[in-house]
Amino acid sequence: MASNIRYLSTRGESTGASYDEIVLRGLASDGGLFMPESYPQVTAETLESWRKLPYAELAFEVLRLFASGIDEAALKEICRSTYTEKTYCNAREGDDPKDITPVRWLEDGIGLLELSNGPTLAFKDMAMQYLGALFEHLLAREGKTLNILGATSGDTGSAAEYAMRGRKGIRVFMLSPYGRMSDFQRAQMYSLEDPNIFNIAVRGTFDQAQDIVKAVSNDHAFKSAHSIGTVNSINWARVAAQVVYYFKGWLAAAEKGEAISFAVPSGNFGDVLAGWIAKQMGLPIASLIVATNENDVLTEFFETGVYHPRDAAHTYVTSSPSMDISRASNFERFIFDIVGRDPEVLKRLWHVMATEGEFRLTGELWERVLASGFTAGKSTHADRLATIRDTWERLGVMIDPHTADGLKVAREKRLPGVKCLCLETAQAAKFSKTIIEATGTVPAIPASCADLLSLPQRCEVMDPETENVKQFIDRHTKE
Ligand SMILES: Cc1ncc(COP(=O)(O)O)c(C=O)c1O
Numbered sequence: 001m002a003s004n005i006r007y008l009s010t011r012g013e014s015t016g017a018s019y020d021e022i023v024l025r026g027l028a029s030d031g032g033l034f035m036p037e038s039y040p041q042v043t044a045e046t047l048e049s050w051r052k053l054p055y056a057e058l059a060f061e062v063l064r065l066f067a068s069g070i071d072e073a074a075l076k077e078i079c080r081s082t083y084t085e086k087t088y089c090n091a092r093e094g095d096d097p098k099d100i101t102p103v104r105w106l107e108d109g110i111g112l113l114e115l116s117n118g119p120t121l122a123f124k125d126m127a128m129q130y131l132g133a134l135f136e137h138l139l140a141r142e143g144k145t146l147n148i149l150g151a152t153s154g155d156t157g158s159a160a161e162y163a164m165r166g167r168k169g170i171r172v173f174m175l176s177p178y179g180r181m182s183d184f185q186r187a188q189m190y191s192l193e194d195p196n197i198f199n200i201a202v203r204g205t206f207d208q209a210q211d212i213v214k215a216v217s218n219d220h221a222f223k224s225a226h227s228i229g230t231v232n233s234i235n236w237a238r239v240a241a242q243v244v245y246y247f248k249g250w251l252a253a254a255e256k257g258e259a260i261s262f263a264v265p266s267g268n269f270g271d272v273l274a275g276w277i278a279k280q281m282g283l284p285i286a287s288l289i290v291a292t293n294e295n296d297v298l299t300e301f302f303e304t305g306v307y308h309p310r311d312a313a314h315t316y317v318t319s320s321p322s323m324d325i326s327r328a329s330n331f332e333r334f335i336f337d338i339v340g341r342d343p344e345v346l347k348r349l350w351h352v353m354a355t356e357g358e359f360r361l362t363g364e365l366w367e368r369v370l371a372s373g374f375t376a377g378k379s380t381h382a383d384r385l386a387t388i389r390d391t392w393e394r395l396g397v398m399i400d401p402h403t404a405d406g407l408k409v410a411r412e413k414r415l416p417g418v419k420c421l422c423l424e425t426a427q428a429a430k431f432s433k434t435i436i437e438a439t440g441t442v443p444a445i446p447a448s449c450a451d452l453l454s455l456p457q458r459c460e461v462m463d464p465e466t467e468n469v470k471q472f473i474d475r476h477t478k479e
């Protein structure tokens with residue numbers, strides 16, 4: 001077996017469950033998120049021995065530390081078949097196509113860690129393709145089926161659907177926020193005709209869609225009767241698979257023992273949380289820079305200690321739409337670590353938030369946040385346009401609006417003399433309206449997506465009510 005690590009819930013359920021169990025369960029039964037009992041450690045020597053590994057082998061080395069209950073040979077094969085040049089074929093000019101996550105240096109110690117060369121042109125493919133193969137392996141092993149319920153603000157949806165389409169024993173029910181995604185994102189999801197893919201557009205925000213996913217998962221009778229699973233980053237397997245590229249980025253950019261920073265365009269806090277995990281495992285990370293758009297709940301928290309999620313009316317539609325999120329699920333995992341992994345303290349904070357609309361960390365807990373290495377900043381529409389335009393005109397590199405948010409904040413918050421990798425979370429082609437507004441140039445569309453916008457689309461539109469979604473799932477799993 002790959003490891004004997006056990007998992008517990010942020011809300012206190014201590015099941016001692018293994019990775020293979022929690023992958024299929026998604027959310028813990030007490031409504032919390034699964035976390036490893038402790039973080040596996042990677043020594044400087046081990047890190048050095050990984051320097052020349054191709055992505056698939058590095059993924060195996062990192063993921064085997066988390067993957068209890070999975071046969072090592074099976075895990076190796078899942079990684080080998082997932083991280084191929086063929087799947088991550090949308091590399092840009094100048095990239096080595098063998099390099100699944102190339103680093104492109106822009107200027108003076110700031111580089112892009114390219115994560116969107118996969119089939120849907122966003123970083124979500126990095127973990128989702130792995131998850132598709134892992135689910136298929138586990139379901140075949142256990143003779144089970146899975147009905148995945150997910151929420152997307154634009155990229156998780158298509159990545160999940162492309163990773164799961166045609167897979168045996170799996171259906172995907174994906175909730176997306178009606179009218180709040182780019183044309184390209186919509187076309188990627190709604191043009192799929194596979195019988196195991198169901199798109200539901202809810203008249204509301206990503207946060208409301210995510211609430212429905214959690215409500216359905218917390219209805220234990222429904223969850224068990226309908227074999228409900230998750231693919232959002234509330235599922236630990238997603239976060240663990242995202243940890244891998246921090247190691248890969250560091251190995252590409254840093255000398256032995258050198259601490260570098262990562263700047264991360266953030267919404268649901270899954271991507272930057274993976275960086276936090278990598279740091280806890282021993283990866284030399286000087287700072288983790290959280291970049292938000294106008295929906296700046298996380299920036300406010302890291303600047304003031306006040307966590308004040310906004311309601312739907314105050315969650316704005318922006319030109320980096322995938323980050324239009326006000327209640328970041330994975331923030332709970334970070335706070336769990338900050339409160340010394342005491343579920344009672346965590347539950348108290350969440351209760352204060354539910355009753356008073358916010359909580360504030362003070363004293364020792366706030367000191368721990370300040371010492372955590374996190375910093376944060378905000379980027380607006382005007383900042384985004386200026387960053388896209390400047391990067392294109394001065395450096396000849398076309399970046400997407402989310403990456404632009406990351407780069408703008410990276411430049412502001414980087415530590416002097418410390419290298420900084422900004423995670424490139426999507427390709428510009430997905431957001432052509434904003435790119436044209438910024439540069440006057442139509443971004444190149446990879447050949448693999450050339451016809452996308454002309455394909456017919458279908459989806460079910462409904463109000464954001466848990467009951468509506470349950471009825472829809474019930475109807476379509478009986479067919
Ligand atoms: C393109 C893009 N950038 C950034 C993010 C934010 O990532 P996270 O939700 O993991 O914070 C998302 C959505 O998750 C995204 O799709």
Ligand SMILES: N[C@@H](CCOP(=O)(O)O)C(=O)O
Nearest residue numbers: 152153154155156232233268
């Ligand atoms: N930006 C995401 C939101 C969901 O994030 P996840 O990492 O929790 O799946 C999206 O594109 O859907």
